[in-house]
Amino acid sequence: MPTISRNLVVPLGSKVMQGKFTKGASQGTSLQELSELPAFHVLPHPLPRTPMIEVAHLTKCFGPITAVRDLSFRVRAGEVVGILGPNGAGKTTTMRVLTCYLPATSGEVKVGGFDAVEHSLEVRRRIGYLPENAPLYGDMTVRDYLRFMARVRRLAARLIERRIQEMTAVCGLQAVLGRVIGELSKGYRQRVGLAQALIHEPQILILDEPTSGLDPNQIAEIRQLIKTLGRERTVILCTHILPEVSMTCDRILILSNGGLVAQGTTEELSRQAAGDAVYHLTLRPPQGLPAEGDGRHAALGEVRAKLEAMPGIRRPECLETIDGGRARFRVSADAARDLGEELFRLAVENGWTLSELRREAVSLEEVFSRLTTREK
Ligand SMILES: Nc1ncnc2c1ncn2[C@@H]1O[C@H](COP(=O)(O)OP(=O)(O)O)[C@@H](O)[C@H]1O
Ligand SMILES: [Mg+2]
Secondary structure, three states: OOOOOOEEEEEEEEEEEEEEOOOOOOOOHHHHHHHHOOOEHHHEOOOOOOOOEEEEEEEEEEEEEEEEEEEEEEOOOOOOEEOOOOOOOOOOHHHHOOOOOOOOOEEEEEEEOEEEOOOOHHHHHHHEEEOOOOOOOOOEHHHHHOOOHHHHOOOOHHHHHHHHHHHHHHOOOHHHHHHHHHHOOOOHHHHHHHHHHHOOOOEEEEEEOOOOOHHHHHHHHHHHHHHHOOOOOOOEEEEHHHHHHHOOEEEEEEOOOOOOHEEOOOOHHHHHHEEEEEEEOOOOHHHOOOOOHHHHHHHHHHHHHHHHHHOOOOEEEEEEOOOOOEEEEEEEEEOOOOOOHHHHHHHHOOOOOEEEEEEEEOOOOOOOOOHHHOOO
């Protein structure tokens, strides 16, 4: 299936679509139809990118409990954003306000430029929501349930059957369309949940803990499905499971105690949180390390002194000596600079034979636990 992806404004009847337009298999308009549209204007690149979702100073209180406090963030069209936080961080509450299920105590939420309070219908039209415990009707067949949800979401009657077919294909429901939902595995039920969330062709998909309660195979399948769905949509994925966001998301927002504590890509977050970078070097001085005695001590001291004299390097430490007259060193350095090349040059200048030079990555787990508090 060909894909068009460019910034354009297309007059589609009375509706004007603006922004990154990606045409893929599951969307309504065919390429033929698209080419028959009235002339469209290709805007100069880059198009001013209005955010698809804008949350500004959102606060939500339940009586004395402040579940979300002064939260602000934006999501651009086409982004897959992970909201990561321990239980009780305020993820679900934020999503409920975004999807117009709950009113905010204060602050503003806009979706596609529409205010969630004043134009909640427009907001709901744009969002597909898979809540944490998706309420499915257990005694309906999958097909009947999808038909029912399509009608609830006011999909035009003539589009319903085609849309169900599309969602069946995308979510892999062919084998269970005629089965009663209550008898399906949790994995299939999540697929039905995804299909219902997308039945009205929303631009945005919001998923709250989409893999909770699934077994490892089902988790892998659902994550793959989320990745596929994210190619054509704006996605917000809420989870307390770190690998889930690092595997699926372009950008991560970390929430703790109702507030935003960090945001960025996986690499940016790791870099931000790591004050220090750590390098490991295994090297052999020109004549090799003497097997024992003062000579060996002096040789190690000399390497250490050379490392210490290098700007940006701190605390060189010999971890062990190994076969072949080699020694393994560990040095700390400023995380903002990449010192790999300079360390390599230092080795060449001193005639050291390097058999290892590697920068230790600070894991996202470490970042997450540094930034968030424990479960409440
Ligand atoms: N309806 C509610 N009434 C009272 N407190 C609530 C309600 N919903 C959520 N909370 C509280 O708000 C906080 C955030 O909850 P929640 O948004 O569910 O967090 P998360 O989804 O990140 O686990 C928690 O302290 C929770 O107990
Ligand atoms: Mg939750």
